[in-house]
Amino acid sequence: MMITVASGKGGTGKTTVATNLAVAVGEGATLLDCDVEEPNVHLFLNPESVIRTPVTTMVPVVDQDVCVQCGACSDLCQFSAITLVAGELYTFPRMCHSCGGCVMVCPNGALTEGTRELGELERGRYKGIELITGRLKVGEAMSPPLIDRVKEAADGKELVIVDAPPGTSCPVIAAMGGTHYVVLVTEPTPFGLNDLKLAVEAVRVLGIPFGIVINRADAGDDRVVRYAEEEGIEILMSIPYSRKVAEYYARGRLLVEAMPEMAEAFAGMVKKIRKAAEGGTR
The missing domain is CATH 3.30.70.20 (Alpha-Beta Plaits)
Structure with a gap:
């Protein structure tokens, strides 16, 4: 099973969700950092025994x-x-x-x-989770071929989580290819809602089941919630806007390891995703 974590724009907390989701799944999960222009999953997981190979x-x-x-x-x-x-x-x-x-x-x-x-492929491990990262060479404009190589490196893995690039352009579509479920991360702001709508349109064109995670949920208004209700989109979870969460994020700590309630919430989201992917709901 492949789950892609995406967002209509940068800065919504996409990588935070991807890393915590992978750790919530636990040993045996494979996490792909396909945001190859600015990969940063390694800042949260700090993988060991990293092996780097060039990609041509x-x-x-x-x-x-x-x-x-x-x-x-x-x-x-x-x-x-x-x-x-x-x-x-x-x-x-x-x-x-x-x-x-x-x-x-x-x-x-x-x-x-x-x-x-084009760049390089990095492979490492964090507590039984395999991390595969693509790192595009400076000055390169063609990221989809490298994204494809990152995904090929995970062929045969039982559960793969993809941290996609932000936006709705070609690299994002390349990251979503072959996925079984898309998690769209947004924030409760006018910009967040606007870009969420663009991302929803793209995922619907691809015909992939998806749901929404609202980050900093209590920092804005309820327009994202109302939009989800109107469109019949499942809200998988809401991450609160709190000093505690912000501090853990700033220190590069995983929420599921630092906060028991977040570990429970992400574990529940994994169950929802499995159920929705099997049923093909959108």
Whole structure:
């Protein structure tokens, strides 16, 4: 089973929910940090025995001596990653989406598959929980391929929790791919409600069961609650806006380990998610 924790915008407490949910599940859970541009799950879990491996992606390599400047590759590429200029073929690796189409359509083998480094994969453990993190190389714009590699590293795992990037763009959709349930984390503010609505629309298009967690629940108004009731969306849990919670968060402590009531609440949320995912409710 795969559970993705997402949010319509950053700063709602998505990573807080993802890490506490994983620890509430306990030994055997696998937590993926797919917020590859700014991964921060490790700040809460502090994993041990971390192993780092580079992640590469395919880019075309041109043999100018063999190229006949037919233009088949540049005509195919929708991202202008390979272009014929003044009788010479140029490649732009950072614009390449690594589909391999240019290599396939080249009539005489002037293009071959090369590689470039996207970032790295980190694997470690925290109290029986495996943490797999993707870390995008500075300056890289293509995060979905690295997100896919992070998820591939968890193939065959019984229960996987994904900490997705914030928002509703391509990286988020990549993180949600193949998931069985989405937890949308929001806050009771006008901005929180607006971005929650965008996230709900995206998840509904994907046809994935989902529910809502309201963070800092008593800091705003009741518009998120009313919206959930109107749309028939289950509120999985509410996290209070309290000095105690804020202090634990600021110290990087997990709520489920520091507060018995939070451990009980997150354990209850795991049960709700399992039930909803099995029933396919939305």
